[in-house]
Amino acid sequence: FIPLSRVYLGVHFPTDLLGGYILGAVLLLLYLWLEPGAEMWLRGRGRAWQLGAAVAVPALLMLLFPTEDGVTTGATLMGMAAGFVLERSWVGFEAGGAWWRRLLRFLLGAAVLVGLYVGLRVAFSGAEPALLFRFLRYGLVGLWGALGAPWAFGRLRLAETRR
Structure with a gap:
């Protein structure tokens, strides 16, 4: 609800929210993809x-x-x-x-x-x-x-x- 409040307050446009959601989803997917290999690599050190x-x-x-x-x-x-x-x-x-x-x-x-x-x-x-x-x-x-x-x-x- 916080992102929606930013639009309501006029601080951001709805497209800002969409961009933030997309960026967040991409970063989450990237993390989920890279994390198992990175953890194994770090544990090997x-x-x-x-x-x-x-x-x-x-x-x-x-x-x-x-x-x-x-x-x-x-x-x-x-x-x-x-x-x-x-x-x-x-x-x-x-x-x-x-x-x-x-x-x-x-x-x-x-x-x-x-x-x-x-x-x-x-x-x-x-x-x-x-x-x-x-x-x-x-x-x-x-x-x-x-x-x-x-x-x-x-x-x-x-x-x-x-x-």
Whole structure:
């Protein structure tokens, strides 16, 4: 409904919506086609190579888009990508479990995420260089979501882990 509201508000034309839907569908189909092979290729590489890619790709994006939004996106992606690589080998998080455990994981994970986001925003307020501290903040937020939370859930026995 959000895209329709953009037309209603006069921000976009209906053809913009159609173009967005088509572009989104093409990107989704491209992902579905490429992802299995890319995953197998990446799994065939060592952890060091995977971590290198987890750092290099977002770093390239941040170099191409050295703005607040570019750093926000790149740092979050870098933290998450590195976290996923490390989580797979260090934690082995299993997402299943009783509904109440999943609810507790959500509440705890969201609380820490908000705490990191707000706490680091306050701690780094006015600190220079601003983009560096923005990078640290969003990188840690991404790392928490991909590695810190699964590790904490395993330690608190809110989730099963393979490690």
